[in-house]
Amino acid sequence: xxxxxxxxxxxxxxxxxxxxxxxxxxxxxxxxxxxxxxxxxxxxxxxxxxxxxxxxxxxxxxxxxxxxxxxxxxxxxxxxxxxxxxxxxxxxxxxxxxxxxxxxxxxxxxxxxxxxxxxxxxxxxxxxxxxxxxxxxxxxxxxxxxxxxxxxxxxxxxxxxxxxxxxxxxxxxxxxxxxxxxxxxxxxxxxxxxxxxxxxxxxxxxxxxxxxxxxxxxxxxxxxxxxxxxxxxxxxxxxxxxxxxxxxxxxxxxxxxxxxxxxxxxxxxxxxxxxxxxxxxxxxxxxxxxxxxxxxxxxxxxxxxxxxxxxxxxxxxxxxxxxxxxxxxxxxxxxxxxxx
Amino acid sequence: xxxxxxxxxxxxxxxxxxxxxxxxxxxxxxxxxxxxxxxxxxxxxxxxxxxxxxxxxxxxxxxxxxxxxxxxxxxxxxxxxxxxxxxxxxxxxxxxxxxxxxxxxxxxxxxxxxxxxxxxxxxxxxxxxxxxxxxxxxxxxxxxxxxxxxxxxxxxxxxxxxxxxxxxxxxxxxxxxxxxxxxxxxxxxxxxxxxxxxxxxxxxxxxxxxxxxxxxxxxxxxxxxxxxxxxxxxxxxxxxxxxxxxxxxxxxxxxxxxxxxxxxxxxxxxxxxxxxxxxxxxxxxxxxxxxxxxxxxxxxxxxxxxxxxxxxxxxxxxxxxxxxxxxxxxxxxxxxxxxx
DNA sequence: CTGAAAGCGCTAACAG
DNA sequence: CTGTTAGCGCTTTCAG
Numbered sequence: 001x002x003x004x005x006x007x008x009x010x011x012x013x014x015x016x017x018x019x020x021x022x023x024x025x026x027x028x029x030x031x032x033x034x035x036x037x038x039x040x041x042x043x044x045x046x047x048x049x050x051x052x053x054x055x056x057x058x059x060x061x062x063x064x065x066x067x068x069x070x071x072x073x074x075x076x077x078x079x080x081x082x083x084x085x086x087x088x089x090x091x092x093x094x095x096x097x098x099x100x101x102x103x104x105x106x107x108x109x110x111x112x113x114x115x116x117x118x119x120x121x122x123x124x125x126x127x128x129x130x131x132x133x134x135x136x137x138x139x140x141x142x143x144x145x146x147x148x149x150x151x152x153x154x155x156x157x158x159x160x161x162x163x164x165x166x167x168x169x170x171x172x173x174x175x176x177x178x179x180x181x182x183x184x185x186x187x188x189x190x191x192x193x194x195x196x197x198x199x200x201x202x203x204x205x206x207x208x209x210x211x212x213x214x215x216x217x218x219x220x221x222x223x224x225x226x227x228x229x230x231x232x233x234x235x236x237x238x239x240x241x242x243x244x245x246x247x248x249x250x251x252x253x254x255x256x257x258x259x260x261x262x263x264x265x266x267x268x269x270x271x272x273x274x275x276x277x278x279x280x281x282x283x284x285x286x287x288x289x290x291x292x293x294x295x296x297x298x299x300x301x302x303x304x305x306x307x308x309x310x311x312x313x314x315x316x317x318x319x320x321x322x323x324x325x326x327x328x329x330x331x332x333x334x335x336x337x338x339x340x
Numbered sequence: 341x342x343x344x345x346x347x348x349x350x351x352x353x354x355x356x357x358x359x360x361x362x363x364x365x366x367x368x369x370x371x372x373x374x375x376x377x378x379x380x381x382x383x384x385x386x387x388x389x390x391x392x393x394x395x396x397x398x399x400x401x402x403x404x405x406x407x408x409x410x411x412x413x414x415x416x417x418x419x420x421x422x423x424x425x426x427x428x429x430x431x432x433x434x435x436x437x438x439x440x441x442x443x444x445x446x447x448x449x450x451x452x453x454x455x456x457x458x459x460x461x462x463x464x465x466x467x468x469x470x471x472x473x474x475x476x477x478x479x480x481x482x483x484x485x486x487x488x489x490x491x492x493x494x495x496x497x498x499x500x501x502x503x504x505x506x507x508x509x510x511x512x513x514x515x516x517x518x519x520x521x522x523x524x525x526x527x528x529x530x531x532x533x534x535x536x537x538x539x540x541x542x543x544x545x546x547x548x549x550x551x552x553x554x555x556x557x558x559x560x561x562x563x564x565x566x567x568x569x570x571x572x573x574x575x576x577x578x579x580x581x582x583x584x585x586x587x588x589x590x591x592x593x594x595x596x597x598x599x600x601x602x603x604x605x606x607x608x609x610x611x612x613x614x615x616x617x618x619x620x621x622x623x624x625x626x627x628x629x630x631x632x633x634x635x636x637x638x639x640x641x642x643x644x645x646x647x648x649x650x651x652x653x654x655x656x657x658x659x660x661x662x663x664x665x666x667x668x669x670x671x672x673x674x675x676x677x678x679x680x
Numbered sequence: 681c682t683g684a685a686a687g688c689g690c691t692a693a694c695a696g
Numbered sequence: 697c698t699g700t701t702a703g704c705g706c707t708t709t710c711a712g
Contacts, residue, residue: 012706022706024681024683027707032708034682036681039681053453053456055706056397056457056458057398057705058688060688061401061688061689061707062706067454075421075425081416098441098442099440102440117394117396118458119395119396141348282416286598286602286629288601288602351689352689360698363698363701364699366690372692374698379697379698395688395690398689398691399690399691401689401691401706402689
């Protein structure tokens with residue numbers, strides 16, 4: 001019931017047109033050795049003429065699909081844009097193509113499996129909510145690079161930002177400015193469990209450590225919310241119902257920060273409360289937003305992930321783990337605490 | 341050199357384990373008729389046991405890949421999020437999977453071809469800069485739905501917003517408020533050529549018609565810029581160098597509007613100049629932005645596109661063209677012109 | 681340097 | 697209801 005009308009000019013047709021064997025054509029399109037220039041020319045002419053395109057499916061059945069898969073969480077996540085841009089840039093000039101599979105539900109299992117089923121030559125996993133041992137197993141059958149996971153597998157590579165360092169920069173900055181009442185806005189436990197290796201867990205940990213080191217252990221205040229901007233907005237709005245207000249909010253990522261910003265703007269509290277996000281998504285720089293945020297260099301992350309995948313495909317066998325140092329970008333959303 | 345380690349449990353293995361023929365297994369996984377309950381049970385057990393997953397490549401070679409391809413321009417485009425969300429929702433519960441191929445360069449040819457090469461069962465094309473006749477040819481070999489193209493093909497379906505209506509709403513609103521000096525901010529000619537069927541061309545046309553109808557033909561002022569926020573920002577900034585300022589700016593899409601907003605904010609001109617965008621992307625609603633914008637109902641567009649593709653795959657043969665009526669959402673970025 | 685032949689994993693007639 | 701048999705389009709030995 002599906003997929004007819006394959007007008008399909010096949011390798012056979014090309015061979016016929018060029019008056020050679022299928023094998024010869026195959027060699028030409030793969031740039032394999034052992035073809036005379038004359039034959040190559042004739043074959044290429046026929047290919048051009050017939051507008052022939054090799055079937056990736058047939059190819060994948062034998063060898064490689066020359067396709068890399070990128071599993072991503074919800075596309076609304078701006079940070080992804082950076083990663084995808086980097087990945088695409090890294091692929092330029094290679095014969096590989098990337099396809100993106102957006103996570104279906106909360107997790108990305110379905111999407112990842114869909115990629116594997118499609119015989120991609122390698123997979124970059126971005127969704128944080130996938131089980132490490134499950135990935136480990138997957139990595140046994142296809143090269144995998146996991147983005148943003150601190151856990152170090154032996155079977156797959158990782159590219160991750162130094163979340164402790166990033167958080168440290170934020171906290172040094174805020175504490176240095178004189179802030180004492182700093183709230184950390186983050187997501188639910190599923191993603192912040194200590195030891196899970198999920199970035200948010202480390203950011204939380206870094207926050208708590210910095211507060212403790214500053215002698216503010218009893219002022220630690222972690223507020224959890226859902227992963228959307230709306231959730232963050234409602235949560236922060238509620239937070240502002242009770243005084244005293246904190247003097248600073250450190251959000252686990254920019255989407256949360258944008259939600260927080262919405263609440264602050266509506267309460268006209270932006271002058272009193274500093275706000276810092278994480279990811280430095282494109283919007284942070286917009287003058288109407290001007291959000292201080294930690295730049296994770298997502299483009300570089302995407303680029304590295306693809307580079308590592310390509311290495312794996314080319315034969316590398318030991319796992320590699322790449323850490324990228326983030327940097328805080330200060331904008332108008334943060335400053336010294338209000339003086340009384 | 342690529343794609344080894346296919347631990348590959350094949351249909352053969354399952355057949356062996358269940359003590360039946362490959363055909364039997366095939367029937368079970370396809371839910372085809374002619375299998376005894378007993379056999380079905382045994383086969384399913386074996387599938388479970390071996391953790392078997394059918395190879396999409398092998399399947400595609402014979403029949404369908406059960407994969408739909410979505411070609412999209414740059415992922416930074418927020419409007420896409422709506423479309424993809426709608427598409428994913430429409431696919432829920434079907435056996436189809438979507439893969440996204442981001443346009444490589446300016447156009448989307450490479451990405452579209454990549455999808456076709458991968459034997460997808462249908463393609464949704466979003467990039468506006470693809471040649472209609474090229475698409476026509478493609479549509480001869482695989483079902484195609486084109487988003488946001490007014491041109492009516494006989495071979496592929498289209499889903500498009502009623503851009504004249506949307507523009508009409510904007511202009512009625514602005515003119516009704518008393519605006520006379522209204523600038524239209526749009527992209528370069530490649531995408532605004534009259535008759536091209538590209539939405540931006542119609543928005544431009546609608547703008548000119550509305551101005552003319554209001555007796556403001558000589559106040560028509562079209563400003564062209566690049567497609568990024570940065571371009572729009574610089575262009576509008578330059579625009580503000582010379583007085584008198586317009587009292588309203590109607591941007592061709594939200595990204596341009598955001599750039600314009602940046603320039604207005606920096607010049608502190610927001611009180612004097614009304615700004616309206618198009619697409620009603622998620623950011624427009626943010627209180628720090630609060631951009632008036634035309635909602636194209638992208639989610640519905642994505643949903644329809646997939647529905648139509650599924651119909652085509654199921655056998656429909658005549659082209660169908662679906663038009664969605666947009667609606668203007670007014671926010672704080674627009675209001676009456678300043679009174680002197 | 682060139683071509684014949686044997687599959688890759690699966691589906692789709694067709695026979696039993 | 698079940699199994700046998702041909703391929704789908706391509707790559708890849710292996711002879712010529």
